[in-house]
Amino acid sequence: MRSRTRENLAGWLFVAPVVVILGLFLLLPILMALWVSLTGWNGQGSPFRGGVPFVGGENYARLFTEDGLARENFMTSIRNNIYYVAAVVPLQTGLALFLALVVNKRRAFFRTAFYFPSVTSSVAISVVFLFIFANSGAVNQLLAFAGVDGPQWFSDARGVIHLLLGDPPAALTEHGLLGLTWWEWLAGPSVAMCAIIVLVVWTTSGTFMLMFLAALQNIPRTLDEAAMIDGATRSQRFWRVTLPLLKPTMFLVLTLGLIGTWQVFDQIYVMSQGDPAKTTLTPAFLSYRTAFRDFDYGAGTAISFVLFLIIVLLTLFQRWVMRERKP
Amino acid sequence: MRRVVLTVFSVIFIYPFVIQIANAFKTDPDSAANPLSPIPDPATLSAFERVFLGTDMPVWLANSLLVTVVVTLGRVLLDSMAGYALARLRFRGRRGLFVAVIAVMAVPGVVLFIPKFLVLNQLGMYDSYLALILPLIADATGVFVMKQFFESVPRSVEEAARIDGAGTFRVFWSVVLPMSRPALITLTILSFQGSWNEFPHTLVAVQDPALFTLPRGLADLVSGSLGGGTQFPLKLGAALLATIPVAIIFVVFQRYFVRDPNQGAEKG
Numbered sequence A: 001m002r003s004r005t006r007e008n009l010a011g012w013l014f015v016a017p018v019v020v021i022l023g024l025f026l027l028l029p030i031l032m033a034l035w036v037s038l039t040g041w042n043g044q045g046s047p048f049r050g051g052v053p054f055v056g057g058e059n060y061a062r063l064f065t066e067d068g069l070a071r072e073n074f075m076t077s078i079r080n081n082i083y084y085v086a087a088v089v090p091l092q093t094g095l096a097l098f099l100a101l102v103v104n105k106r107r108a109f110f111r112t113a114f115y116f117p118s119v120t121s122s123v124a125i126s127v128v129f130l131f132i133f134a135n136s137g138a139v140n141q142l143l144a145f146a147g148v149d150g151p152q153w154f155s156d157a158r159g160v161i162h163l164l165l166g167d168p169p170a171a172l173t174e175h176g177l178l179g180l181t182w183w184e185w186l187a188g189p190s191v192a193m194c195a196i197i198v199l200v201v202w203t204t205s206g207t208f209m210l211m212f213l214a215a216l217q218n219i220p221r222t223l224d225e226a227a228m229i230d231g232a233t234r235s236q237r238f239w240r241v242t243l244p245l246l247k248p249t250m251f252l253v254l255t256l257g258l259i260g261t262w263q264v265f266d267q268i269y270v271m272s273q274g275d276p277a278k279t280t281l282t283p284a285f286l287s288y289r290t291a292f293r294d295f296d297y298g299a300g301t302a303i304s305f306v307l308f309l310i311i312v313l314l315t316l317f318q319r320w321v322m323r324e325r326k327p
Numbered sequence B: 001m002r003r004v005v006l007t008v009f010s011v012i013f014i015y016p017f018v019i020q021i022a023n024a025f026k027t028d029p030d031s032a033a034n035p036l037s038p039i040p041d042p043a044t045l046s047a048f049e050r051v052f053l054g055t056d057m058p059v060w061l062a063n064s065l066l067v068t069v070v071v072t073l074g075r076v077l078l079d080s081m082a083g084y085a086l087a088r089l090r091f092r093g094r095r096g097l098f099v100a101v102i103a104v105m106a107v108p109g110v111v112l113f114i115p116k117f118l119v120l121n122q123l124g125m126y127d128s129y130l131a132l133i134l135p136l137i138a139d140a141t142g143v144f145v146m147k148q149f150f151e152s153v154p155r156s157v158e159e160a161a162r163i164d165g166a167g168t169f170r171v172f173w174s175v176v177l178p179m180s181r182p183a184l185i186t187l188t189i190l191s192f193q194g195s196w197n198e199f200p201h202t203l204v205a206v207q208d209p210a211l212f213t214l215p216r217g218l219a220d221l222v223s224g225s226l227g228g229g230t231q232f233p234l235k236l237g238a239a240l241l242a243t244i245p246v247a248i249i250f251v252v253f254q255r256y257f258v259r260d261p262n263q264g265a266e267k268g
Helices: A002-036 A058-064 A069-103 A108-119 A122-132 A138-145 A160-165 A170-174 A191-217 A221-229 A234-245 A247-261 A266-271 A283-292 A297-325 B002-024 B028-033 B046-054 B057-088 B094-105 B109-122 B129-136 B140-152 B156-163 B168-179 B181-197 B200-205 B214-223 B232-252 B254-258
Strands: none
Touching: A002 A297, A002 B057, A002 B094, A002 B109, A002 B129, A002 B168, A058 A069, A058 A297, A069 A108, A069 A191, A069 A247, A069 A283, A069 A297, A069 B002, A108 A191, A108 B002, A108 B232, A122 A138, A122 A191, A122 A266, A122 B002, A122 B214, A122 B232, A191 A247, A191 A266, A191 B002, A221 A234, A234 A247, A247 A297, A266 A283, A266 B200, A266 B214, A283 A297, A283 B109, A283 B200, A297 B109, B002 B232, B028 B232, B046 B057, B046 B232, B057 B094, B057 B129, B057 B140, B057 B168, B057 B181, B057 B214, B057 B232, B094 B140, B109 B129, B109 B200, B129 B200, B140 B181, B156 B168, B168 B181, B181 B232, B181 B254, B200 B214, B214 B232, B232 B254
């Protein structure tokens, strides 16, 4: 009996520091923010004083139902992030799988080279890519060798789908949804956003390559050999043997990508600050900007919670499917 | 064919770093005219002189070092204590706590910017070293990694020490921790890399330039002059200083970055 009590005490003493830190800087902040998202607090004094106006669901309504700048900015950031996700997730997954397949069973040098960008400082790498994508920078010089006149990457707000489609049909510019016209929704990622997409795909592919590599190394060689004896060609072996066995990893990489791409912030902060013409604005950066630059903490926190909801739903979906797979 | 593909991709992945290093040693006109060239002509240290004399780089470096060392030590100690308790000690609420740790791991950092600012502000810690360090000093992922590791270690040694009358902390400190070197190294590296590179937390924790860490100072240096192609050697030099420590750790401890910490001590 006594030893039972002692073990209880020891256990709680061991976890106490972590519990206090995570409670104080993770759980409590979320609860406080939930309150702030229901107020019109402007950053002056404490948000828990009596004088702070309580506005209920107003901050959320401004994002979804009321016509105005808040909704326009928010919907623009959602649009930008959807195009960003749609570009980054397939590209990084494809590149990671491709790299894993060519690197498999090779010298560690290549693995190191492809993985290294993942561990470096996102801010430092963003600085390097600002230089590489500068108006007369490395990328535009390379394009010039090929006879292409490169764009001014970070001041080019034109969407790539707009560039492909040309002039807008009147039907699309006259009507819209949630404060943006259909034509604006269809813009595609802007040229500036494309530079950020290239950077992110380049930095994250290495991490996902390692996941594919680990999975590849767990595939028994005998399977491949058996298929070879049966006369399967190289591409048949890939599509019929290797790829089906990689399905769980593929799912993991795709969902981690989906969850991660909704959180892009550092690169936006360093490279574009949401410019040009709001085409690199993302919900994460918008929430920061709304709170700390416009001092509209209520709306900024409301954006955070909507983003939180998006990410939690994606995470729950991932965990639910992964659980199904386990025996 | 495979060789060609590997070579092309190696260039794509390595050349940006070559550009970064080369241009940090170029003059401004040279880097503007020949950004692709791997050879500075003429080579100069002027960018670094300007970084150290013209910016707060010494302050940023000192702050980054302090924050990284304290956070890393804190995480290694606190995460492994909590991981050990969750793996080995039978205390009431253990299962619920583990579920909470798993849930916390899923909370995305970007939605916590404003919430963390609110707490730091409310506690009167905003704009202090405490604000930079304390919220980062424990992390759920580290707890999870250590718990998984301790569960893979056989109990027999601990039990022998217990029979000899050693208390729980004593067993943990002088028996368990010394056996856990691989997992501790992994956790140290992850914490070092994470806290050295940490950027958004500094945005909501401090605003006094005397408290800026290197990523924050660097971001400030760059976003102040967006679009203008000015002084890139200086910015790249500063970025290089931010990259080097993690690069060294990466090269030295490469296998720990890649390895699964569950594998235990015998492999490697």
